[in-house]
Amino acid sequence: MKRPLLCVRGLHAALESGEEVLRGIDLEIEPGEVHVIMGPNGSGKSTLANTIMGSPAYEVTQGEIAFEGEDITAVSVDARAKKGIFMAFQTPEEIDGITVFDFLRTAQVAAGGKPVSFFAFHNQIQSSLDALQLDGACAQRYLNVGFSGGEKKKSEILQLLTLNPKLAILDETDSGLDVDAVQVVTEGILRYKNKKNALLIISHSTRLLDKLPVDKVHILCHGRFVHTGNRGLIDEVNTNGFARFAPAEAR
Amino acid sequence: MERQKTQVEEIGRELYDIRDENRPDYQVAPGLTEEIVREISAGQNEPEWMLKLRLKSFKIFKKLDMPAWGPSLHELDMDQIVTYVRPKADMTDDWRKLPDDIRNTFDRLGIPKAEQESLSGVGAQYDSEVVYHNMKEQMREQGVIYADMQTALREHGDLVKAHFMKLLPPSDHKFMALHGAVWTGGSFVYVPAGVNVELPLQSYFRLNAPGAGQFEHTLIICEKGSKLHFIEGCSAPQYNVLNLHAGGVELYIREGATLRYSTIENWSKNMLNLNSKRALVEKDGAIEWISGTFGSHITMLYPSSILKGEGARSEYIGVSFAGKNQFLDTGCKVIHAAPNTSSTMSSKSISKAGGNTTTRTSVTVQPQAKNSKSSVLCEALMLDNLSRSDTIPGMDIRTDEVDIGHEAKIGRISEGSIYYLMSRGLSEEEAKAMIVRGFVEPVTKELPLEYAVEMNRLVGLELEGAIG
Numbered sequence: 087m088k089r090p091l092l093c094v095r096g097l098h099a100a101l102e103s104g105e106e107v108l109r110g111i112d113l114e115i116e117p118g119e120v121h122v123i124m125g126p127n128g129s130g131k132s133t134l135a136n137t138i139m140g141s142p143a144y145e146v147t148q149g150e151i152a153f154e155g156e157d158i159t160a161v162s163v164d165a166r167a168k169k170g171i172f173m174a175f176q177t178p179e180e181i182d183g184i185t186v187f188d189f190l191r192t193a194q195v196a197a198g199g200k201p202v203s204f205f206a207f208h209n210q211i212q213s214s215l216d217a218l219q220l221d222g223a224c225a226q227r228y229l230n231v232g233f234s235g236g237e238k239k240k241s242e243i244l245q246l247l248t249l250n251p252k253l254a255i256l257d258e259t260d261s262g263l264d265v266d267a268v269q270v271v272t273e274g275i276l277r278y279k280n281k282k283n284a285l286l287i288i289s290h291s292t293r294l295l296d297k298l299p300v301d302k303v304h305i306l307c308h309g310r311f312v313h314t315g316n317r318g319l320i321d322e323v324n325t326n327g328f329a330r331f332a333p334a335e336a337r
Numbered sequence: 338m339e340r341q342k343t344q345v346e347e348i349g350r351e352l353y354d355i356r357d358e359n360r361p362d363y364q365v366a367p368g369l370t371e372e373i374v375r376e377i378s379a380g381q382n383e384p385e386w387m388l389k390l391r392l393k394s395f396k397i398f399k400k401l402d403m404p405a406w407g408p409s410l411h412e413l414d415m416d417q418i419v420t421y422v423r424p425k426a427d428m429t430d431d432w433r434k435l436p437d438d439i440r441n442t443f444d445r446l447g448i449p450k451a452e453q454e455s456l457s458g459v460g461a462q463y464d465s466e467v468v469y470h471n472m473k474e475q476m477r478e479q480g481v482i483y484a485d486m487q488t489a490l491r492e493h494g495d496l497v498k499a500h501f502m503k504l505l506p507p508s509d510h511k512f513m514a515l516h517g518a519v520w521t522g523g524s525f526v527y528v529p530a531g532v533n534v535e536l537p538l539q540s541y542f543r544l545n546a547p548g549a550g551q552f553e554h555t556l557i558i559c560e561k562g563s564k565l566h567f568i569e570g571c572s573a574p575q576y577n578v579l580n581l582h583a584g585g586v587e588l589y590i591r592e593g594a595t596l597r598y599s600t601i602e603n604w605s606k607n608m609l610n611l612n613s614k615r616a617l618v619e620k621d622g623a624i625e626w627i628s629g630t631f632g633s634h635i636t637m638l639y640p641s642s643i644l645k646g647e648g649a650r651s652e653y654i655g656v657s658f659a660g661k662n663q664f665l666d667t668g669c670k671v672i673h674a675a676p677n678t679s680s681t682m683s684s685k686s687i688s689k690a691g692g693n694t695t696t697r698t699s700v701t702v703q704p705q706a707k708n709s710k711s712s713v714l715c716e717a718l719m720l721d722n723l724s725r726s727d728t729i730p731g732m733d734i735r736t737d738e739v740d741i742g743h744e745a746k747i748g749r750i751s752e753g754s755i756y757y758l759m760s761r762g763l764s765e766e767e768a769k770a771m772i773v774r775g776f777v778e779p780v781t782k783e784l785p786l787e788y789a790v791e792m793n794r795l796v797g798l799e800l801e802g803a804i805g
Contacts, residue, residue: 139760140760141756142752142756143752143756162759162765163756163759163760164759164760164762164763164764164765164767164768166760167759167760167761167762168762172760172761173760175757175760178757179751179753179754179757179758181754181757181758181771181772181775182775182776182778183774183775183776183777183778183779184771184772184774184775184778189761189771192763192767192771193758193761193762193763196761196762196763196764196767197761197762198762228775228778229775245761249761249762
C-alpha cells in the first residue's frame with residue numbers, strides 16, 4: 087500500500103503559555119507533491135511548519151505527525167532531520183565563528199548524507215553557490231552573520247540543496263526578497279525538486295509560486311485549514327484576500 | 338547513542354590524566370621555611386645574588402597577606418605544598434635519553450612530534466626541573482638563545498641578572514614573593530636585533546607529583562626589530578590533593594620588536610593556578626597575548642602590558658572555559674605610559690555545570706600618553722542556569738586625548754541557535770559544541786593549526802563533561 091510521506095492527523099499545538107495555536111490540522115503529502123499553505127498573519131502557518139520540524143517552542147497537545155508511516159510526534163528535532171525533514175527558516179539564526187562551508191560539511195554528514203571527498207563536496211557547494219548567484223567567498227563567511235535579508239534566504243536554499251531532504255518546508259522564504267532574488271530562489275527550489283521529494287511552502291505572498299508546480303493549496307485561519315483546493319486558489323486569494331475563508335466565529 | 342559527529346574531535350581526558358608513578362630523585366619537605374629556600378638554592382648551583390633574592394622574597398612572602406579579592410584561596414595550605422620535586426632525569430637535548438615514563442608522557446602530549454613538524458625549539462619541564470631543551474641549529478646560528486633558566490644563569494648570568502624579577506618584583510603580591518623564594522625551571526629566550534624566529538618556540542610544563550608546586554620562570558628578551566612566537570603549554574594529571582602553580586613570565590620587547598605569547602593551559606582540576614605574566618614594550622614594539630584557560634580548580638591570571646615607548650601596542654585575546662567546581666578569574670591589564678600607544682583586549686568566557694568565570698580588565702592611561710587608543714570587549718556565554726559569569730572592567734584615564742571603548746556581552750546559549758542547528762541533523766550536544774567552537778573561533782584562528790585542534794578538543798571535552 088502506498089503511504090504518504092507526511093501524514094498529520096488532528097494536530098493541536100500550543101505555546102508554552104498554554105495558548106493554543108493549531109486547532110486540529112489534517113495534512114497528507116505524497117512524494118513528489120508541492121503543497122502551499124496560505125493564510126493571514128497569526129493564523130498559525132509558522133507554528134505548523136515549526137511543529138512538523140519539532141521546535142521545542144510548541145507543545146503538541148493532541149494528534150500526531152507521521153513521516154513515512156512512522157509516528158514522529160515525540161521524536162527530537164535532529165532525528166527528524168536525519169529522517170529527511172528540512173525547514174528553511176523565516177529568520178535564520180546567525181552562528182558566529184562557523185563558516186558556511188564547515189557548517190554544511192558537518193550538517194551533510196550529521197543529516198545522514200554519505201561523506202564525500204573534500205574536493206567533490208567543494209565542487210558541489212560551488213555549483214550551488216553559482217546557481218544561487220552567491221559569491222564564492224560566501225562559503226568562507228560565518229553562517230548568516232552579516233548576511234543581508236536576501237543572502238540569508240539564499241543560504242537556506244543552499245542548505246536545502248546540500249542536504250537534499252525528502253521533505254522541505256519553506257517558511258516564508260520569499261519574504262523580504264526583491265524581484266530578482268525571488269527568481270533566483272525559485273530556480274534553486276526547482277533545482278532541488280524531483281519526483282520523489284516533496285515541498286510544503288508557507289507563503290504570505292505568491293511571487294515564489296509563479297514558476298513552481300503546485301498540487302494543493304490550503305488556507306489556514308485560526309489554526310485550522312478552512313479550505314483546500316488547487317492552484318486556482320492562489321489567484322483567488324490574490325484578488326479577494328482571505329476574508330471569504332475566515333470561519334464564521336472569527337468574522 | 339551516536340555522538341561526536343561534529344568536527345570537535347574526540348579524545349579522552351585520559352591523555353592528560355595518565356600519571357607516572359611518583360618516584361622523584363629527590364624532593365624537599367612540605368611547607369615553606371628558610372631552610373627549604375636555602376636547600377632549593379643549594380641544589381641549583383646558582384650565584385649568590387639569587388640566594389639573596391630568594392631570601393628577600395621569602396621575607397616578603399611571610400609579611401604579605403593573601404589577596405583579599407578574587408576567588409577564595411582558603412583551601413591552600415602552604416604547609417602541605419612540596420615546593421621542589423626533582424625528577425629522576427638529567428637535562429638532555431635527546432628525547433631518547435629520558436627515562437621511559439617521562440619520555441612517554443611528552444610523547445602522548447605530542448611534544449616531540451610538534452617539535453619536528455612546526456617548532457623552532459622545545460623546552461620540557463617535568464615537576465621542578467627542565468628535562469629537555471633543544472633548538473634548531475639555524476636559530477642558534479642567528480644568535481638566538483633558548484635555554485633552561487639554570488643554564489642561562491650560568492652562561493648568560495649578567496643578562497639574566499639585569500632582568501630577572503625586575504618586571505615582576507617579589508613585592509608585587511604574595512605569590513610573586515613565593516615564586517621569588519622557590520622558583521626553579523622555566524626558559525630563557527634571547528632574540529638578537531632584527532632576527533625573525535619564523536617557527537614558534539614552545540615550553541611545556543608538566544606537573545606529575547601530587548601535592549607539589551611548580552614555580553617556573555620564563556624570561557624573554559626580544560631585541561630591536563626582532564620577532565618571536567612563544568608557546569607555553571601546561572598540564573597535570575588529576576589528584577585529590579591540591580597542587581599549586583605560581584610561575585612568573587617576564588617579557589622585554591625592545592623597539593619595533595613583536596612577541597606573540599600563546600598559552601594553552603589545561604591543568605587538572607585540583608590545581609591552584611596563580612600565575613603572573615608581564616611585558617614591557619618599548620617604542621613601536623608589540624606584545625600579543627593569546628591565552629586559553631581550560632583546567633585548574635582556581636585560576637587567577639591577568640597578563641599585563643606596560644606600554645613604555647611611543648607607539649607601543651598590546652593585544653590580548655583570551656578564552657576561558659569553566660566547568661563544575663572551577664573558578665576561572667582571568668583578564669588583562671594595560672598601562673599606557675607613552676603617547677600614541679594602543680591596546681585591545683578581547684575576552685571570551687564560557688561556563689557550564691555551575692562553573693564560574695570572571696573577567697577583569699584594567700586600562701590605565703597616564704597623563705603623558707596622549708592620542709592613545711584602547712578597546713575592550715568581554716563576551717561571556719553561559720550554557721545553563723547553574724553557571725556564573727562576571728565582568729569587572731577598570732579604567733583609569735588621566736588625559737582627555739584618548740580613544741577608549743568598552744563593551745561587555747553576557748548571555749546564555751541561544752535556544753533558537755540550538756534548534757536551528759538541530760534542524761540540520763546535529764544532536765543537541767553537537768549543536769552546543771558548534772556554537773561554543775564558533776564563539777572561541779577568534780582565539781583558535783590565531784593559533785598554529787595543531788594548537789587550534791587542541792583547543793577544539795578541549796572545548797569538546799569540556800562539553801562532554803568528561804572532565805569532572
